[in-house]
Amino acid sequence: MKRKLATCSLSLLAAATGILARAGQVNAAENKPNIIHIVADDLGWKDVGFNGCTDIKTPNIDALAERGAKFSQFYVQPMCTPTRACLMTGRYPFRYGLQTAVIPSVSAYGLDTSEWLMPQCLKEAGYRTAIIGKWHLGHADKKYWPRQRGFDYQYGAMIGELDYFSHEEHGVLDWFRDNEPVKEEGYTTTLIGQDAVKLIEGHDTATPLYLYLAFNAPHTPYQAPQQYIDRYPNIQDPTRRTYAGMVTCLDDEIGRVVAALEKKKMRENTLILFHSDNGGTRNAMFAGVMADMSKVKIPCDNGPYREGKGSLFEGATRVCALANWPGHIKAQTVDGLIHAVDIYPTLAALAGASTSKCKPLDGVNVWDTISQGKSSPRSEIVYNVEPFRGAVRQGDWKLIWRTLLPSSMELYNLVQDPSEKNNVAAANPDKVAVLQQRLEALARESAKPLFLVDQFKVVMKNMNGEPVMPIDEGFDEADQP
Numbered sequence: 001m002k003r004k005l006a007t008c009s010l011s012l013l014a015a016a017t018g019i020l021a022r023a024g025q026v027n028a029a030e031n032k033p034n035i036i037h038i039v040a041d042d043l044g045w046k047d048v049g050f051n052g053c054t055d056i057k058t059p060n061i062d063a064l065a066e067r068g069a070k071f072s073q074f075y076v077q078p079m080c081t082p083t084r085a086c087l088m089t090g091r092y093p094f095r096y097g098l099q100t101a102v103i104p105s106v107s108a109y110g111l112d113t114s115e116w117l118m119p120q121c122l123k124e125a126g127y128r129t130a131i132i133g134k135w136h137l138g139h140a141d142k143k144y145w146p147r148q149r150g151f152d153y154q155y156g157a158m159i160g161e162l163d164y165f166s167h168e169e170h171g172v173l174d175w176f177r178d179n180e181p182v183k184e185e186g187y188t189t190t191l192i193g194q195d196a197v198k199l200i201e202g203h204d205t206a207t208p209l210y211l212y213l214a215f216n217a218p219h220t221p222y223q224a225p226q227q228y229i230d231r232y233p234n235i236q237d238p239t240r241r242t243y244a245g246m247v248t249c250l251d252d253e254i255g256r257v258v259a260a261l262e263k264k265k266m267r268e269n270t271l272i273l274f275h276s277d278n279g280g281t282r283n284a285m286f287a288g289v290m291a292d293m294s295k296v297k298i299p300c301d302n303g304p305y306r307e308g309k310g311s312l313f314e315g316a317t318r319v320c321a322l323a324n325w326p327g328h329i330k331a332q333t334v335d336g337l338i339h340a341v342d343i344y345p346t347l348a349a350l351a352g353a354s355t356s357k358c359k360p361l362d363g364v365n366v367w368d369t370i371s372q373g374k375s376s377p378r379s380e381i382v383y384n385v386e387p388f389r390g391a392v393r394q395g396d397w398k399l400i401w402r403t404l405l406p407s408s409m410e411l412y413n414l415v416q417d418p419s420e421k422n423n424v425a426a427a428n429p430d431k432v433a434v435l436q437q438r439l440e441a442l443a444r445e446s447a448k449p450l451f452l453v454d455q456f457k458v459v460m461k462n463m464n465g466e467p468v469m470p471i472d473e474g475f476d477e478a479d480q481p
Contacts, residue, residue: 032126032208032351033325034270036257037343039087039212040250041080041134041219044280046303047247048320053301055235056244060255061322064272068324069332069370075339075381076278078316079286079309080160081136082384083277083340084214088117088137088149090344090355090363094385094442100449103136105159105169105289109450110138111149116357118344119150122210125353128152130199133192133214136160139174147179154178155195157188157216161288164188164216164223169290187225189217189246193253200260208351209266213257218246220281220288222299225249243299268326271350273343275321282308282315306420312383312391312400313420329371336369336376337393346370385446390439399425399435409436 045051048058050065076083081102082093088111093099096112103109111117119129130153131146138144139158146154155177159169164187167175175182184191196213203209228245235241254274261267280300284293286309302308302315309316321338323329341363348355349365362382368374383391383400391400393414400410411425411432425432 033328034209034211034261034266035122035127035347035351036209036211036213036261036270036272037087037347038254038257038272038274039084039133039214040274040276041214041216042278042281042300042309043218043247043250043276043320044300044302044308045276045305045315045318045320046301047218047243047280050322051303051320055232055240056247057231058247058251060251060258061274064254064258064274064324065322067326067331068272068322068329069334069373071275071321071323071338072333072335073337074275074319074321075317075337075383076275076319077340078278078311078384080277084135084137085111086340086363087212087343088119089115090118090341090358090361091115092341092362092382092385094382094446094449095359095362097447097450097453098137099384099446100386100451102160103138103451104454105139105172107451107454108140109454110141110144113143113149115359116355117149118347119146119210119212121150121344121348121353121355121358122351123150123152125348125351127208127210127351127353128203129210129212130154131212131214132156132196132199133212134160134216135214142179145179151212153199155182156192156214160216161219161221161290162188162216163221163290187223187249189215189249189253190225192216193256196253196257197260200257200264200266203264203266205264205266209270210347210351215250215253217250218243218300220291220293222246222291222296237297237299239296240299271323271325271328271347273321273323275340276319278310279305279308279314279316279319281310283310286310304419312389314414314418317381317383323370325371330373332373334369334373336366336373337378337381338366338369338376339363339378339381342366342378382442385439385442386449387443387452390443392435392438392442394435394438397428397431397435399432399439401436401439411435 049062085093085098123129129151131151133156135158157174159174162169162174222242224242224245228249232241232244279302281287287293305315307313307315345363345365364377369376381393388404389402396415398412402408409425410423412420
């Protein structure tokens with residue numbers, strides 16, 4: 001009898017322990033928000049309704065903005081690869097050589113594997129990590145691929161530009177799931193949205209989810225399903241009409257992701273962050289390699305901001321952005337400075353994750369700014385630091401310094417002149433000197449730009465058939481263009 005009672009007691013204890021353990025898992029998941037980080041590709045600042053667009057409809061994005069935080073000064077890098085590197089590392093790309101251009105499809109370099117990335121950090125904190133969409137931080141060697149960098153699941157493209165229907169770049173397939181090539185039919189924006197919905201539907205809610213949802217829309221080539229193009233008969237320009245269809249398809253898929261979260265009863269504990277990777281394209285030089293832009297009007301609209309993708313002006317670096325988390329982020333417009341490097345430490349803090357394995361972060365925790373609109377702890381924006389140009393903002397003042405001869409210096413007061421129309425460098429030599437000194441100091445900390453090193457190799461290979469010169473001998477600091 002005593003033996004039976006002891007056995008029964010042990011069984012009850014085991015059952016109770018199991019219930020408590022499961023309850024602990026649920027509580028842990030509830031205390032750690034699900035994170036859906038949505039990144040658009042080359043989306044113009046004014047090509048969403050919440051920033052004043054009237055000819056393109058984005059009701060799902062606008063609804064998130066209306067009920068959450070809209071950012072008026074959310075900054076990224078001028079181009080795709082550098083911004084995505086910021087998001088994954090919390091560090092400016094000049095620290096590890098990704099500050100110049102994007103990683104070309106013919107190049108073999110990638111994001112330094114000694115960097116401790118966001119998915120690695122969150123995974124250690126108990127998150128399931130997934131990337132659906134575009135990577136563009138290294139493709140030639142699998143050591144650079146997402147599954148090797150902390151993501152439990154991967155689906156989408158490794159490079160930066162591809163045909164939306166064939167999923168190829170110059171005839172080479174660039175569509176993968178968990179390191180394996182996938183041949184399937186469908187429009188990439190729709191496929192990415194569908195896969196995100198499927199992931200959410202099958203997710204075990206006892207584990208918090210980090211989903212990096214990186215659409216390639218509306219990057220070139222400008223392609224959309226005909227039914228989306230047909231939604232905009234009133235847009236006369238054919239490229240703008242197609243671009244509008246691309247943006248609306250993106251909006252539809254974001255709506256489906258939000259609906260899936262609601263159906264799964266995950267929405268109340270999910271932070272949604274949305275922004276573009278850089279401003280909309282305004283210069284054909286930066287429109288990609290698959291689209292012939294010589295006979296089309298570039299369709300992107302960056303509103304009041306000057307220039308676009310690839311430049312150091314606000315049109316390249318100040319992007320449309322929002323954050324939404326019911327009950328945690330109040331409806332507001334946030335005017336404080338936020339940079340892409342801030343996302344890593346902010347999300348890590350929300351997740352209770354340690355950043356001790358990271359190299360020194362440039363980002364700061366801006367959660368109080370995002371959620372409550374409090375003053376930002378950030379007072380400086382480093383737009384970029386390259387051997388031939390750099391730009392930095394401190395407070396209201398922004399300096400753009402181009403060092404290639406003839407060199408040039410441009411100074412703007414962004415509060416008084418957000419469109420950067422009036423260069424006041426000549427009238428403010430002391431301010432120019434302070435910001436120039438800051439750029440000099442940052443340049444001394446910079447790694448060699450891997451893009452320039454890579455292109456130097458190409459040049460050397462093509463010079464009279466000579467072998468490639470060792471980088472340490474042939475590309476000293478003083479030789480950088």
